[in-house]
Amino acid sequence: MEKIVVIDDDQSIRETLSNYLKRQKFDVYSAEDGVKGWELISNLLPDLVISDYRMPGFTGIEVLKKTKQLDPNIHFIIITAFDDMQTTIEAMQQGAYDFIEKPLEIEKLKLTIKRALENKTLSDKLDAIVGSNAESYELKNVIIGKTTVMKDIYKKIGQVSSNRVTVLLQGESGTGKELVARAIHYSGITKNSPFIPVNCTALTETLLESELFGHVKGAFTGSIKDKKGKFELAGDGTIFLDEISEISSNLQIKLLRVLQEKEFERVGGESMIKMEARIIAATNKNLVKLVNDGKFREDLYYRLNVVSVNLPPLRDRRDDIQPLVYHFLNKINKELHKSVSKIPDDVINILEKHEWIGNVRELENALMQGVVLSKGDVLEKENILLPKVESHPYEFDNYLNYSLNDIEKIHIERVLKGVNWDKPKAAKILGISLPTLYSKIDNYKLGVN
Missing domain, CATH: 1.10.8.60 (Helicase, Ruva Protein; domain 3)
Structure with missing residues (x-):
């Protein structure tokens, strides 16, 4: 239900407008002056504000400016008896969606409200969509391959794109896992909804949790307003969780609950939000091995691995x-x-x-x-400058003298030297995340004389 704040110092107009909007099934809040109206806006983060121009405390323009600084996506309609050109221009320059003069014409106001909320919904969706849109996304121009294994992948894309089944993409770094995820999204029933990619290694555990589930105002230091998470922004589209093997055990539990219950709550929140998006997860690790090693939850693995697509090197x-x-x-x-x-x-x-x-x-x-x-x-x-690939890059005088950690340390150090300590590049070559590489550099004290 969309939230609307009505601000007008004229009680009859305020109550008439509020009652009309409530009958239209909106969640309505009202205030009699600009100061109280601003307090409602900053606390509620509504979808739409309808405000008088001249009021005690803050004027409608002042409230508009503050609102746009708080959240540019809150739409704002100004109503006034002073329909001069200068006032109108100023309101539109400050980002008002529309400027309506009194006395109000209900049908005109109803149409303006409808268009404002539709525009906000579209704006939110466009903010969420990253990359190509459905119209410009053509499978034949993105994934190239005529071999049998690639044709089998095309068949799986066709099979899973017509429903919302959870998909697990597995393959080495650089094999095109995100391209396949986008192909699944844009070639099927989700093509007109957002595609939201999330790199699970790019953020710390706390930030990743907020990024995925959103947070409420005051949930932690710096959270000055409510924020929608990626699951919420994805709507009925697709959320693509890349490097899923790198999420913490705590987040594994929370993700498992989302998959089981189809609902989640924002960080610091108390109300449950329905999850409608399809989940596509990807990894360059052997999840079965991680499960056997106790590093990845077995129940989460089976929830993610409903349909598996293995991308060949x-x-x-x-x-x-x-x-x-x-x-x-x-x-x-x-x-x-x-x-x-x-x-x-x-x-x-x-x-x-x-x-x-x-x-x-x-x-x-x-x-x-x-x-x-x-x-x-x-x-x-x-x-064409290609690195030389040796079939037997390391020679050891006696393998019995080296532990697995010894060999890993030697390999990581030689790769780092080979790329002049370009750590992101080394991480890609090693097939591990950048945080994992930094951890191993620290553990093995690499680069320390």
Whole structure:
């Protein structure tokens, strides 16, 4: 139910308008002056404010300015008997949705309120949508592959996109898990609703909980107003939880409850909110192993793994490399305003034989570099700069002298040195999150003389 605040010092207008809106099934609050009206707005964060222009305390324009500073998405309608040009212009410049003169025409006001609330709903939805919209999202232009394993993935996308079943995407870093999640979302029943991606490694546990579930005003230091979480913003669309293996045990319990009960509450809140979104989770880890090691809840794993899609590494679908190369060249040429369109056979041969530890993402980066360095329309071999991949990178005099931790320490240190201590890049190569890498650097005291 949408919340509306009515502010007018004329009691008859205030009560008439409030009673009319209540009959229209709105949640209505009223105040007789600007100061009390502002107190209601700051506490309630309503969807719409209808305010008189001239009132004791704050004027309607002053309340409007304060409201827009608090939350630009609160819509505001000013009503007044002073319909001069200057007042109207000032109100619209400050962000009023509309300016209506007295005496009020109920049908006109009803239409304005309807449009204001529809506009706010659309605005909230557009704020939530990240990336491509449904109209511009075409599966054939995003996921490239003709191998049998990729065709099987296309079939699964078709099967799960027509319902709201929970999906678990598994695969190495760079295999395109988010692309598959977006394809599921935009090719089915959720295509006109928000797609909300969340990187579970990007925030601390406390911030991630607030990001997912939202919080109420005063829930913690700095929470000056209510905030909707990603589950709420997703509506009846899709929430994509990337790196799901990295969430804490506390958040695992809360996520399990959301999946079981289909409801949640904001941090510091007391009322339950219905969860309508479909959940797609992704990981580059072996969740079964994490379950066996006691690092991931078994019941949550089964709740997430209703339908599983396993994305193969690029080295296991080498027949897709050539069409991927042409796809990325076309994309990169448009972005960089270049025309590198010719690829010698020896270059294709090099690309098809490379191990692609970073998978499709590494291939795109290599081609981007090659196009930038190219002087003509040919992708030349000397401009394809690929790291040398050794089949046996480490030699040990006696394996019995080394623990698993010893070998892990050596591997991490050599990868860090190989990328000149570029930690985000090293984390991608190692297939671990950046916080995990920092933890291992600290544990193994790497880089300390």
